[in-house]
Amino acid sequence: MTDDFQDLELQLLMDAVKARYGYEFAHYxxxxxxxxxxxxxxxxxxxxxxxxIPLFIHNKAAFAHFxxxxxxxxxxxxxxxxFFQALRKSIVPLLKTFPFIKIWHAGCATGQEAYSMAxxxxxxxxxxxxxxxxxxxxxxxxxxxxxxxxxDADLALYQENYSKSGGCKSLDQxxxxxxxxxxxxGRLTEHITFANHNLVSDGVFGxxxxxxxxxxxxxxxxxxxxxVLKLLIDSLRSRGILCLGRRENIRFSEAAGxxxxxxxxxxxxxxxx
Amino acid sequence: MPVxxxxxxxxxxxxxxxxxxxxxxxxxxxxxxxxxxxxxxVCKHLGIGDEKGLVDVLASRTxxxxxxxxxxxxMYNGCIYMAxxxxxxxxxxxxxxxxxxxxxxxxxxxxxxxxxxSAADVFKDQVTAVVLTGANSDGAAGVEAIKNSGxxxxxxxxxxxxxxxxxxxxxxxxxxxEILDLEDIAAYLxxx
Numbered sequence: 001m002t003d004d005f006q007d008l009e010l011q012l013l014m015d016a017v018k019a020r021y022g023y024e025f026a027h028y029x030x031x032x033x034x035x036x037x038x039x040x041x042x043x044x045x046x047x048x049x050x051x052x053i054p055l056f057i058h059n060k061a062a063f064a065h066f067x068x069x070x071x072x073x074x075x076x077x078x079x080x081x082x083f084f085q086a087l088r089k090s091i092v093p094l095l096k097t098f099p100f101i102k103i104w105h106a107g108c109a110t111g112q113e114a115y116s117m118a119x120x121x122x123x124x125x126x127x128x129x130x131x132x133x134x135x136x137x138x139x140x141x142x143x144x145x146x147x148x149x150x151x152d153a154d155l156a157l158y159q160e161n162y163s164k165s166g167g168c169k170s171l172d173q174x175x176x177x178x179x180x181x182x183x184x185x186g187r188l189t190e191h192i193t194f195a196n197h198n199l200v201s202d203g204v205f206g207x208x209x210x211x212x213x214x215x216x217x218x219x220x221x222x223x224x225x226x227x228v229l230k231l232l233i234d235s236l237r238s239r240g241i242l243c244l245g246r247r248e249n250i251r252f253s254e255a256a257g258x259x260x261x262x263x264x265x266x267x268x269x270x271x272x273x
Numbered sequence: 274m275p276v277x278x279x280x281x282x283x284x285x286x287x288x289x290x291x292x293x294x295x296x297x298x299x300x301x302x303x304x305x306x307x308x309x310x311x312x313x314x315v316c317k318h319l320g321i322g323d324e325k326g327l328v329d330v331l332a333s334r335t336x337x338x339x340x341x342x343x344x345x346x347x348m349y350n351g352c353i354y355m356a357x358x359x360x361x362x363x364x365x366x367x368x369x370x371x372x373x374x375x376x377x378x379x380x381x382x383x384x385x386x387x388x389x390x391s392a393a394d395v396f397k398d399q400v401t402a403v404v405l406t407g408a409n410s411d412g413a414a415g416v417e418a419i420k421n422s423g424x425x426x427x428x429x430x431x432x433x434x435x436x437x438x439x440x441x442x443x444x445x446x447x448x449x450x451e452i453l454d455l456e457d458i459a460a461y462l463x464x465x
Contacts, residue, residue, distance in 0.1 A: 029345075031363035031391040032373045038390070074374050080359075215374045218344040218360075225345070247357050247372050249343040 111145025289385030291407025293435030304459025389415025407439025
């Protein structure tokens with residue numbers, strides 16, 4: 001076993017990846033990172049982390065696969081229905097007081113939650129006044145997000161989540177079906193801009209009324225969590241709303257002092273004035 | 274909730290359970306008392322929604338300090354951390370737990386394999402893994418990881434398991450140190 005040098009090897013691999021491709025993974029949370037690295041070690045049939053260095057440096061496709069793995073693509077429409085219910089109940093009334101509303105969905109993966117948001121805003125007669133920016137650093141995910149096309153087989157789950165979140169219609173109304181797929185209407189897409197943005201290396205994203213960044217920070221270590229949390233807060237206008245994942249924890253972050261709690265259970269916060 | 278004394282985590286216990294796991298966990302926690310000198314991380318498969326109730330009932334019936342895990346929570350001796358629904362629970366470092374929403378393993382999130390593999394990675398030979406009743410083969414890969422890093426593996430005896438599939442899958446890996454009746458597991462954990 002090469003256990004004694006595991007930390008050193010990990011650090012060298014991250015340095016190599018940064019020097020070769022510019023991707024910064026050094027401050028990702030260790031346990032999730034190790035899962036991915038072990039998987040790539042298995043595929044490369046090696047039990048040394050450092051053996052991945054020559055592989056990633058010389059084989060662009062192998063590294064591209066690793067990058068794809070590093071960005072989490074697990075998402076669904078109206079994921080955590082009670083969160084969307086809370087959003088509809090306590091945040092939408094706030095949004096209604098603005099003539100124009102900017103929403104940033106950071107780490108949108110394949111985009112299902114951005115479409116969920118657009119549907120909810122439409123039902124609240126707010127969509128016309130809204131611009132949703134949905135970003136991710138995984139181009140493959142963004143391609144799917146932009147297409148608005150998802151497997152028809154997922155619709156039952158999406159419908160169930162939507163209904164639990166307080167939706168009263170059929171999601172059929174918002175999409176067309178065919179070829180075992182659903183495709184969301186252009187009317188929703190019109191208000192969503194999908195763009196590439198890397199929370200680790202890119203900067204502030206303009207003055208948002210509402211930011212959703214759910215289950216992204218869990219993949220970062222404390223230092224990076226703090227940095228990204230500050231970036232999110234800097235991207236909010238005064239009194240803007242920030243929504244995190246339901247088991248995320250900002251108690252140990254310096255930036256937490258810049259926020260006040262709106263809904264403790266659903267992890268909804270407001271930037272202090 | 275009693276506030277535990279803060280001391281270095283020297284060793285760790287991780288437990289995997291599925292169907293029938295609630296009453297099995299209750300038996301073990303009751304047997305442990307309140308002064309055990311290691312943290313316990315538990316992955317129990319569950320539907321979303323009942324997790325808070327599960328934690329509260331386990332805490333009140335057994336007198337132990339049981340918490341629902343949050344990301345990057347510090348880990349203390351004498352405390353029990355339950356995996357929340359729809360997240361994997363992991364050992365992040367020697368004194369921190371973490372969560373992820375990675376793909377399901379054996380249709381499960383949380384998955385026992387994810388917990389065990391991360392525990393083996395950080396605690397090496399200072400971890401004891403326990404596989405309890407369950408109707409799923411999740412945990413078998415994790416048991417191998419624990420064994421390969423020098424840790425100990427305990428499995429609930431098939432006779433005492435409400436559902437035998439999970440302990441059976443663990444035993445079949447050949448990586449098991451002890452097969453114990455449910456009633457004897459707490460005493461074993463306190464001793465070892």
